[in-house]
Amino acid sequence: MMQMQAHNGSVNYSKGEMNMRGDDSLAHREMAIDVPSSFVPHPKERPRLTNSGKEEKLKKYQHDIKARKDQELRLQKEQDFLRASLRESKKLQNLEKRSGAANGNSASPDGFVNKAFDRDGGEYASMNEAVSDKTKWLESARVDVGKAVSTQQILNLLHALRAKLGNNSNELRVMNNLFNNVQFQDSVTLYNQVTKAKKGDKPTSSPPQPIAPDVYAAIQRSESKQAMQLRDILLRPPFKEVLLPRGHQAMLSTISADTQSPVSPVSSSSRVSAVEKADQYGESKIDIIHVRKTADPLGATVKNEGESVIIGRIVRGGVADKSGQLCEGDELLEVNGIPMRGKTINEVSDLLAGMTGELEFVLVPSGSQRYSRDMQERKTSVRALFDYDPEEDQFIPCQELGVSFTTGDILHVINQEDPNWWQAYREGEEDQALAGLVPSKLFWENREQLRLQILAETAEADNQTACCPSGKKKRKKSQYGVDEIDTDDILTYEEVTQYFPQPNRKRPIVLIGPPDVGRKELRQRLLETDSERFAAAIPHTSRMRREDEEDGKDYYFTAKHLFEADIRANKFVEHGHFQKDFYGTSLESIRQVVNSGKICVLNLHPQAIKSLRVSDVKPYVVFIAAPNMHILKENITKSSGKEPTVDHCRNIIDKGREMEIKYSHYFDFIINNSNISTAFQELLAEVNRLEVVPQWVPSEWLK
Structure with a gap:
């Protein structure tokens, strides 16, 4: 795949450019040619495991555990056998008898005297001489x-x-x-x-470069076993880098690129020396390389700089990346004898779209160094904390290569060489032929800061022209009565790693959602289903203890001044005030349930999640979403016995949407509570899955 780029893709865009949604020059700086069908620009659905997929993962995980146990059992049996063999050994028994005789035991030792070990003479002396x-x-x-x-x-x-x-x-x-x-x-x-x-000695033979092209041309033509063995040896890095310059290394890469269809040798007419090409174009150095383009995409992008066509990006997974011959910054002069200078990106796209087989590139090398294979294999996994659609992004270099994702998706970033655009695969799509483009963390932060600054300036201008009757500026508040998200807290990515379940330390289940959506019913069902498995964190209160209550079982009863001191010390993940008394859930109460080996089930406000996530308990957050108006009304009527008003139902739905907008980056799982029994079974199945399947968690949790 070859794509075209018209600008350098820097992050320095003005505020005016941010609003230029219809500028075609910004929309397509790179243009795809043979991009895979999976990268056709359309919104991708978020990959979700079906029930069968979950069962398959669960079976695989259980199979791995069984195989590991079988291996340990087999090793244990071998050790037992060896120990038993030693105990039954006749030599060991003879040694024990001899030891008994030395200690005064009447039993005589078995065996014979070996005269060869008589150091005073005899057979030993003659053998030593021999x-x-x-x-x-x-x-x-x-x-x-x-x-x-x-x-x-x-x-x-x-x-x-x-x-x-x-x-x-x-x-x-x-x-x-x-x-x-x-x-x-x-x-x-x-x-x-x-x-x-x-040993580092200099070879006595003459340098191999002059005969290298003829040798590799002969290897290409020969189908003998010896030629194939020689080809395999010379393809290895020590020989590849020492024996051949970069242009001839391409021949070796071409040989190995497609073993199914042999490469035809380059004709003598096309084998023009690099020196002649350098004289023709007036360049000091020219490289001529050959790359075989098969069914796999080429995986390179080019950009226009004046009349020149420059390689701007090497996409991981493509033929260009695997061959290692094309480098970012190289200027393309010819492709299969067709001049490239002076052509537009659309013309180059049309020319290369139908080209297959062996491609000969005449280029001016940039001298840039490619990443080593170890660097290319290095991968960072991140969780997306925002939604992204490349179709709506006018700054992406190539929309066809853009990877769309939603909040919570796991992205495996394999290349961060470009400070603005990372190359990544989305979880579950690692079989893609090419990596895709996603905005980098720094690039997205800069864009969001600029966007928020424009919004703030626009709001300030509107407030100056349209004031309220009292002359004060209008102040926007959320429907929950809390301040909006801080403008400095821009959501980008969160580095994650896989966490393997621990049998004696279960992750707490945190249920959040709008009021009257069914959280209390789901929590109560979990606690009643299996009291040996699920438990609630004992809350704290500053009110007086009643006669039928027990301290440490119903509540932790605390003096008011001590409760206030604990609030200032941030010991509570959530606390409130009711009839002049304090109520709250402390982190220590949650930790006690976790340390007991049970699953702690919590009902918390979304604002409490942030403090809980920085603790050591590793919470698993489940959002209970409201169904449509009709079903929600029926559910509330069944649970409370009273029919709610339309305004009350609408308020529940609106608050649920607001929670999703503000806190969805904290959600690990979402349940739509259309039916309480179905929702409970879905919640229980997810809890069961957590105990056997690895999960992606913030990397900081495991540090």
Whole structure:
């Protein structure tokens, strides 16, 4: 895939440009050609696991656990067998008998006397003389391992063996024929050269570059087994970088790009020297490279700088990225003999759209360094805290490569070389041929700051022209009666990592949602379903204890001044005031339930989530959404026995929407409470899943 870029994609945009929604020059700075169908610009649906998908993941996780247990059991059985074998060993029993005899036991030790170990004489002395006699001639022909070995040294060793063993040995005759073989002698010479190269010695042969093109052309034409083996050896990095310049490395990449369809050799007419091309274009250095474009997209973008066509981006996963020949900043002069200078991005797009097979690029190298393979494999996972649609973004370099996502989606960022646009895959879409483009954290922060500044200036201008009758400026408040989100708190991404469930430390389940949506009923059902598994955090209060209440069971009864001191010390995740008395849920109460091995079930206001997330309890937030007006009215009537008003139902729905707008980046799971029984089963299934399936959590939680 080749895309076109007209501007450099910098982040320095004016306020006027932010409002230019109809500017075509900003809409398409890069244009895709053979982009995969999955990147056709249309909103993508957020990937969600179906019930069958959840069951499949659960089965896989359980299978892995069983396999690990089987492995541990097998190792345990092997250890037991070895221990039993030692105990039943006859040698060990003989040693025990001998030890008993030494301690005064009448039992005589079994065994025999080995005269070879009589150091005073006998067989040991004669054997020692024989060994010392044989080592004398071996030392004369000793060959140090790791040093260069000549065929003459090997023949000397053979003669020494023949002198001792005689000429009638069949093995010596075979070895003599082998050592005198010309091919074997050539192999020894090659071994000596490799040994010198490993030690850093300079090779005695002349530089290989002049004959490299002919060698690789022969490899391309040959289909023999030896040629294939040589090709595999030369494709490895040490030989690839040492033997060939970058232009000829492309030949090797072309050979390995498509093993199913062999590459035809480049014709002599197209094999023009780089020196001739440099003279033709008036450049000091020219590279000629070959890349095979198959069914996989090319994965490169270009931009116009005057009349020049410059490679602006290498997209991870494409042929250009795998071949390693095209670099960002290279200027394209020709593609398959067609000049590129002076062409517009649309013309280049049309030319390259239908090109397949081997492509010959004549280019001016930029000298930029590519990332190593280790850097390319390095991946950062983040959770998106905002919604993004590339179709609505006029600043994205290439809309066809844009990745749309919603709040809560997991993105695997594999390249952050561009400070403005990251290359990433969305969770569940790692099989895409190419990575997509998403705005970087810094780029999105700058854009949001500029947008909020424009909104603030516009609101200030409106307030100056349209004031309320009292002469005071209008002040917007949320329907919940709390201040709006701080303008400095711009939501971008949150780095995440996988968290594996711990059997003795369960994550608390936090239910949030608008009033009368059914949170209390769902919480009560969980607590009543299994009291050994679910528990509630015991709240604190400053009111007086009643006769039927027990401190530490119904409430923690605290003096009012102590309660106020705990509030100032931020010990409560949520607290309130009712009839001059304080009520609240402390972090320590939640932690006690977690440490007991039970699942703590909480009903909290969304504002309490922020303080809970910075603690060590790792909450799992479930948002209970309201259904439509008709169903909500029926649910409230069934639960309370009174029919609610239309305004009351509308207020519940509006507050739920406001919560989603302000706090959806905290949500881990959403349940639409159309039916309380169905919602409970869905909640219980999600809680069960949390105990066996890894989850994405903020990286800070595991640090």
